[in-house]
Amino acid sequence: MKYAFIGGGNMGSAMAAALVERGICAAAEMLVVDPDAARQAQHRAAGYAVAAAVDASVSQAPVVVLAVKPQTAPDAFAQLKALLGPGQTIVSIMAGITMAALSAGLGTERLVRVMPNTPAQVGLGMNVYMAAAGLDAAALSPVEQLLGACGEALRVDSEDAIDAATAVSGSGPAYVFYVAEHWLKAAQELGFTAEQAARLVQQTLLGATTLWQRGGTPVGTLREQVTSKGGTTAAALGHFDAQSVGEHIRQGVHQAYRRAKELGS
Secondary structure, eight states: OOEEEEOOSHHHHHHHHHHHHTTSSOGGGEEEEOSOHHHHHHHHHHTOEEESSOOGGGGGOSEEEEOSOGGGHHHHHHHHGGGOOTTOEEEEOOTTOOHHHHHHHHSOSOEEEEEOOGGGGGTOEEEEEEEOTTOOHHHHHHHHHHHHHHEEEEEOSOHHHHHHHIIIIISHHHHHHHHHHHHHHHHHHTTOOHHHHHHHHHHHHHHHHHHHHHHOOOHHHHHHHHOOTTSHHHHHHHHHHHTTHHHHHHHHHHHHHHHHHHHTO
């Protein structure tokens, strides 16, 4: 057993699948613990070892990933603490749960906090992580393999940066989807079918993001290149500015950051 996932929901499933797809380990070398019967069946069909509750088999995995909701952290700690060995590394993707809380709850200092996001499901995730000071390269190697399989990884040295990443990239896909929902509705109001609208918006998002990523041009410059004075784009952006859309987006990200802090208090 190489990895144990405590929680087999969207993120836990995406991470496990990424390890298999990238050839880092076989499905049979992973344990997924989840009480939901339907998810258990899905994971068995994928070839993983499956358990309905935490048991001694968790002790076999060098890396244990806590992929449960932060509200259930106390229960997870109570189940795991007595089963963890001195050589196991714990990776937590629970928003807001601090290193101090993890250490107190699990009785170990071999800890890594990670803020992933859902594009990990297609290998394009953004994973921001912080490792405890005592972890050496050997302990971190399988963790970094896991994060690399899911997409990009950025190491930071403070928990405040993890909370900030929760607001920026962790919640970030929802911001994109929120804008896309309204963009799709507008496209359909202008006469496109749902399928046509989806094609227009998806390809525009993909193309614009790829242009920004590959070209090295600042995003503000790219915006200006599309915006002719007195033109159609200027009309839309002028309305957005008049409604303080940009300011509301910034405020929303700050609200998410504050909530991440509250979850850890």
